[in-house]
Amino acid sequence: MKYLLDQFVDDVGRAIEKYGITVEMQWSLGAKLQKLVQEGGDLTSQGVESVGSTGLSGRILHEDPKGRFRLIVAQFPSGEPTPIHAHNRWGLECGWSGRERFTVYRRIDDASDNSNAKLEIFSDHHIERGDLGYWYDSPRNIHRQWAEGNQPSCVVILMGGDGGRDGIFDIDQGTFEPS
Numbered sequence: 001m002k003y004l005l006d007q008f009v010d011d012v013g014r015a016i017e018k019y020g021i022t023v024e025m026q027w028s029l030g031a032k033l034q035k036l037v038q039e040g041g042d043l044t045s046q047g048v049e050s051v052g053s054t055g056l057s058g059r060i061l062h063e064d065p066k067g068r069f070r071l072i073v074a075q076f077p078s079g080e081p082t083p084i085h086a087h088n089r090w091g092l093e094c095g096w097s098g099r100e101r102f103t104v105y106r107r108i109d110d111a112s113d114n115s116n117a118k119l120e121i122f123s124d125h126h127i128e129r130g131d132l133g134y135w136y137d138s139p140r141n142i143h144r145q146w147a148e149g150n151q152p153s154c155v156v157i158l159m160g161g162d163g164g165r166d167g168i169f170d171i172d173q174g175t176f177e178p179s
């Protein structure tokens with residue numbers, strides 16, 4: 001039997017109930033998200049169409065009625081990094097197509113002064129089809145991504161909460177602009 005979207009959504013709810021919002025919860029879902037990408041049919045035609053933060057089309061696959069998580073498909077253009085942005089909650093993603101550079105940062109100052117924000121790289125790697133990337137609740141909730149090569153990257157993203165952004169960092173100026 002194939003592993004489909006509804007089953008993954010059920011498993012996310014179960015994992016949150018079992019582990020709470022923890023890295024164990026996130027890690028327990030990584031292999032399941034990979035399985036969904038492998039077996040779940042064409043995820044780029046399921047759910048409802050949306051336009052992502054990049055302006056490229058995506059899908060909303062599921063929104064948890066309890067507001068605990070959201071599952072989407074998003075595309076990122078080649079050679080155009082997103083701003084370094086913070087999400088208000090955790091997330092993980094699995095590659096669908098293309099080759100994505102995925103860099104996660106940790107904020108190392110005490111966040112009391114947004115004109116003097118300091119980041120360090122927490123993880124930095126590539127995501128191709130079936131590969132996983134994670135970010136976590138604050139302070140490891142900051143990342144950017146973009147596609148390398150000549151096609152956009154397309155990824156399936158499980159985002160904690162409503163998937164919203166907290167704001168944007170300017171790493172050269174050392175500033176954080178809350179949204």
Ligand SMILES: [Fe+2]
Pocket residue numbers: 085087143
């Ligand atoms: Fe993001």
